[in-house]
Amino acid sequence: MSDEPTLRVTVTRQEPGEAPRDETFDVPYDDRTTVLDTLDWIKDHAAPALTYRSSCRMGVCGSCGVMVNGRPVLGCETSVAGYRTSGITVAPMTHATVQRDLAVDTDEFLAKLRGVNPWLLPAPAAPAAPEDDPAATVPATVDVLRVHAQTPGQVKAYQGLSQCIDCMLCYAACPVLDDVAGFTGPAAIATARRWDLDSRDEGNETRFPLLVENEEGVWPCIQVGACTRACPKGVDPARAIADYQREAMGG
Numbered sequence: 569m570s571d572e573p574t575l576r577v578t579v580t581r582q583e584p585g586e587a588p589r590d591e592t593f594d595v596p597y598d599d600r601t602t603v604l605d606t607l608d609w610i611k612d613h614a615a616p617a618l619t620y621r622s623s624c625r626m627g628v629c630g631s632c633g634v635m636v637n638g639r640p641v642l643g644c645e646t647s648v649a650g651y652r653t654s655g656i657t658v659a660p661m662t663h664a665t666v667q668r669d670l671a672v673d674t675d676e677f678l679a680k681l682r683g684v685n686p687w688l689l690p691a692p693a694a695p696a697a698p699e700d701d702p703a704a705t706v707p708a709t710v711d712v713l714r715v716h717a718q719t720p721g722q723v724k725a726y727q728g729l730s731q732c733i734d735c736m737l738c739y740a741a742c743p744v745l746d747d748v749a750g751f752t753g754p755a756a757i758a759t760a761r762r763w764d765l766d767s768r769d770e771g772n773e774t775r776f777p778l779l780v781e782n783e784e785g786v787w788p789c790i791q792v793g794a795c796t797r798a799c800p801k802g803v804d805p806a807r808a809i810a811d812y813q814r815e816a817m818g819g
């Protein structure tokens with residue numbers, strides 16, 4: 569008999585249209601084993617139909633979010649070594665409908681993200697001077713480079729917010745979404761802020777009213793800060809939301 573240590577892993581499983589149920593497995597592990605590794609082991613050795621998402625296995629794609637002992641984490645970045653005694657319970661992310669087992673429907677989250685125009689909204693381009701216009705002092709190509717060039721300070725203004733990988737952990741952690749399902753949510757607001765702070769972007773006049781003239785925009789947030797604590801990338805959605813609230817009140 570192997571003397572390899574095992575970890576008790578309870579997985580919340582659910583078929584479409586059925587009630588959730590827990591299944592428990594004893595999974596071999598060592599100091600480098602992640603939550604995602606345990607799910608892979610279960611799928612390979614005990615429950616081939618176990619359904620969950622993953623891709624990059626390195627904290628980049630944002631697809632492997634799950635609840636571990638009630639806390640949203642990236643499965644590929646979360647070591648199980650600290651859970652030797654308690655074991656882990658792995659459940660699907662909250663604030664999203666379960667498709668099967670640990671895979672959740674991301675449509676609502678992505679629709680809210682799309683709703684804030686999470687892309688560069690540039691100022692309308694000035695008509696380019698003809699290449700052969702002797703009166704033109706700056707050729708059109710050079711002018712484009714000038715408009716898009718940024719100082720280190722301008723990059724720094726939005727750099728932290730640009731680290732978002734849309735993993736939904738903040739969305740799962742947000743207690744406001746327990747009561748206000750329509751709340752835009754921390755990730756979409758942080759991403760809106762990322763573009764509003766970008767010196768190349770002129771979209772603030774579009775995004776700002778979307779967030780502050782909508783009672784489900786920034787206003788449901790009561791600054792608990794769970795989103796910021798949950799973020800695996802150091803993004804600070806709570807601060808982004810507070811900044812919009814303050815600006816809307818003239819601060």
Ligand code: SF4
Nearest residue numbers: 732733735736738799
């Ligand atoms: S803000 Fe952080 S926790 Fe929220 S989706 Fe982006 S990376 Fe994930």
Ligand code: FES
Nearest residue numbers: 623625630632644
């Ligand atoms: S598998 Fe890509 S972030 Fe975990």
